[in-house]
Every structure is written in C-alpha cells, then in structure tokens.
Amino acid sequence: MSYPIYQVDAFTSRLFGGNPAAVMPLDTWLDDSTLQALALENNLSETAFFVPADDQADADFQIRWFTPGAEVPLCGHATLASAWVIFNKLGWQGESVRLRSKSGILGVRQSADGWLTLDFPRLDWREEPTPALLRQALDNAPETALFVPNDTNYLLTLDSEQAVRNAKPDMRLLKQLGNQGLIVTARGEECDFVSRYFAPGVGIDEDPVTGSIHSVLVPWWATRLGGTRFLARQISARGGELRCELKGNRVDIAGQAAFYMEGRVYL
CATH class of the missing domain: 3.10.310.10 (Diaminopimelate Epimerase; Chain A, domain 1)
Known part of the structure; x- marks a missing residue:
C-alpha cells in the first residue's frame, strides 16, 4: 500500500522558515504503532494524520498529531499545514474546514491574502x-x-x-x-x-x-x-x-x- 505525504513550512511565507510539518491524508486510520513509526521516520517536530469524518455532522475530518516520540493533544503548525493541504491539494471548496481532535473541534479558515486562521481553545493555567x-x-x-x-x-x-x-x-x-x-x-x-x-x-x-x-x-x-x-x-x-x-x-x-x-x- 502507498499513501500520499506532503511537507509544508508553517507560520512563514518563505521556504526554510517557520516550522516544517509532514501531513498524511488517510482514508482510514492505521494502527497507532504505525502512525508513531511514521512520525519517527519523518523526524520532524510533528506529523499530522487525518481521515474523513463522514459520520460526524460537526466535523469534516478527524486529525491526530505525533512527534517522533509521542502523540500530542494539540498542535498548531501541523494543523495549519494540514489545512493548507486540504485547501490546495485535495480540492476543498469551502472557505473553512472543521477538524475533530483530542482537544475538540478546531476550525481553520482561509482568507484571500493566503493567511490561514486557526480557531483554537483558550488554555488555562x-x-x-x-x-x-x-x-x-x-x-x-x-x-x-x-x-x-x-x-x-x-x-x-x-x-x-x-x-x-x-x-x-x-x-x-x-x-x-x-x-x-x-x-x-x-x-x-x-x-x-x-x-x-x-x-x-x-x-x-x-x-x-x-x-x-x-x-x-x-x-x-x-x-x-x-x-x-x-x-x-x-x-x-x-x-x-x-x-x-x-x-x-x-x-x-x-x-x-x-x-x-x-x-x-x-x-
């Protein structure tokens, strides 16, 4: 089996700036050990995986993020990179996309100037x-x-x-x-x-x-x-x-x- 993979530099307008993230769209989830092994092989701070959320009215995709060492509950730059792939490589027609994550529903909207805005939860301390x-x-x-x-x-x-x-x-x-x-x-x-x-x-x-x-x-x-x-x-x-x-x-x-x-x- 083969799967698409993209690499996007997030929070920057130039290559080799910002934070590089690997993005892997999937049709269905692979097992957790494979997801973790892929993130380790990519050796970037984050690899994002997402699948269609066809059975969920409040989300378009489900998303998960893995560092080379562990899954994390929330990641901004790999979410932004994933949204860029959805908008620019997967033919998504809407101005926004909804992602279900371990931190709830995350929205990403695209503006005419190319900026992507993440709608994230406020975290307490x-x-x-x-x-x-x-x-x-x-x-x-x-x-x-x-x-x-x-x-x-x-x-x-x-x-x-x-x-x-x-x-x-x-x-x-x-x-x-x-x-x-x-x-x-x-x-x-x-x-x-x-x-x-x-x-x-x-x-x-x-x-x-x-x-x-x-x-x-x-x-x-x-x-x-x-x-x-x-x-x-x-x-x-x-x-x-x-x-x-x-x-x-x-x-x-x-x-x-x-x-x-x-x-x-x-x-």
Missing part, C-alpha cells in the same frame, strides 16, 4: 513556584511559573526579548521534569511578545514555531498588556510570525504557509 529542577535547568529563571494542565507545559516570563534569545536550558534537566516542555516569553521589541519552546519530554529539543502554545500565551499576555489582538513572533533559528486574537474562551492564531514537497510512502 495555574500559577505556582518555579520547580527547583527548572530553576537549575535555566539560568535566571523567575521564582514564579505558570503550569498549563492541558499539555503539562511550564511557562516562564523573562525580563526581555534578549533574555528569550539567549536562553539555553539544560535539556537533560528539563526532561527530568517529566512533563511535555517549557515555554519562555517576554515583551517584544518590534511585536507584542516573543517566545521560544523547548519540548524534550516529547522528543523535541526546540520547536521552531508552535501554534498551540499561543493558546495560553495570548490570554496570558492579555492580562499583562490589555487588549485582545497581538502580533507574536517565535524567535527560534527558523523563526515565525503569528497574528493572534483572544475571543473569549477561544483564540484565533493566524499564519502563512510555504509548500515544500510531496511524495508517497510505501508500507
């Missing part, structure tokens, strides 16, 4: 003392952290954009936390806020651009900056830009995509 292991892993870590129960991420707010750029957490210690990852963020110099994301708990030292962390970053920065609309940048080596808007218990996360390649996988 709780404030707690920064774990001692996390303070050992990152120099000058603040005394207070946010913990995000949905995906088990910690979020640390640093003093400046330069502090975010200079962050060099000890991946060995981060992995010992036993959670998914660490978000670091600060006010931006030429945008509203910046971030980076380290996720050794699911096999990713640093994710280039991470849509899903903006489900907590946007409401968090709304409490700090006021307002509901933000321009965000993830300042990894590849980098990416996101237009975000807080809408009650939902967050709009918009980005562009650059198509890289397509092929077939033979199993």
Whole structure:
C-alpha cells in the first residue's frame, strides 16, 4: 500500500522558515504503532494524520498529531499545514474546514491574502513556584511559573526579548521534569511578545514555531498588556510570525504557509 505525504513550512511565507510539518491524508486510520513509526521516520517536530469524518455532522475530518516520540493533544503548525493541504491539494471548496481532535473541534479558515486562521481553545493555567529542577535547568529563571494542565507545559516570563534569545536550558534537566516542555516569553521589541519552546519530554529539543502554545500565551499576555489582538513572533533559528486574537474562551492564531514537497510512502 502507498499513501500520499506532503511537507509544508508553517507560520512563514518563505521556504526554510517557520516550522516544517509532514501531513498524511488517510482514508482510514492505521494502527497507532504505525502512525508513531511514521512520525519517527519523518523526524520532524510533528506529523499530522487525518481521515474523513463522514459520520460526524460537526466535523469534516478527524486529525491526530505525533512527534517522533509521542502523540500530542494539540498542535498548531501541523494543523495549519494540514489545512493548507486540504485547501490546495485535495480540492476543498469551502472557505473553512472543521477538524475533530483530542482537544475538540478546531476550525481553520482561509482568507484571500493566503493567511490561514486557526480557531483554537483558550488554555488555562495555574500559577505556582518555579520547580527547583527548572530553576537549575535555566539560568535566571523567575521564582514564579505558570503550569498549563492541558499539555503539562511550564511557562516562564523573562525580563526581555534578549533574555528569550539567549536562553539555553539544560535539556537533560528539563526532561527530568517529566512533563511535555517549557515555554519562555517576554515583551517584544518590534511585536507584542516573543517566545521560544523547548519540548524534550516529547522528543523535541526546540520547536521552531508552535501554534498551540499561543493558546495560553495570548490570554496570558492579555492580562499583562490589555487588549485582545497581538502580533507574536517565535524567535527560534527558523523563526515565525503569528497574528493572534483572544475571543473569549477561544483564540484565533493566524499564519502563512510555504509548500515544500510531496511524495508517497510505501508500507
């Protein structure tokens, strides 16, 4: 059997920027061990798989996301990449598509300028003392952290954009936390806020651009900056830009995509 595969750079308008995702449309689900093996073989931060949701009135497709090491409950850049494939490679005629996921129904709409907007859930957090292991892993870590129960991420707010750029957490210690990852963020110099994301708990030292962390970053920065609309940048080596808007218990996360390649996988 053979299956189509696409690779798309998400949250960027240029090749070799943003975050590359593999996208594999399927007619029916393969077993979980095969999905995980495919994600490991692709060796990207995420591989997205989706199947038609023919029996579900509230969704057009079902979607799942796998890192090389684990399935994750929510992923932004691979959802954006999947929507790009649906709109541009599968002949989808609508202006929006609905995806059923482990985090509920996710909508993606396409605008005339080529931007894709994700309709994602707002993620809650709780404030707690920064774990001692996390303070050992990152120099000058603040005394207070946010913990995000949905995906088990910690979020640390640093003093400046330069502090975010200079962050060099000890991946060995981060992995010992036993959670998914660490978000670091600060006010931006030429945008509203910046971030980076380290996720050794699911096999990713640093994710280039991470849509899903903006489900907590946007409401968090709304409490700090006021307002509901933000321009965000993830300042990894590849980098990416996101237009975000807080809408009650939902967050709009918009980005562009650059198509890289397509092929077939033979199993």
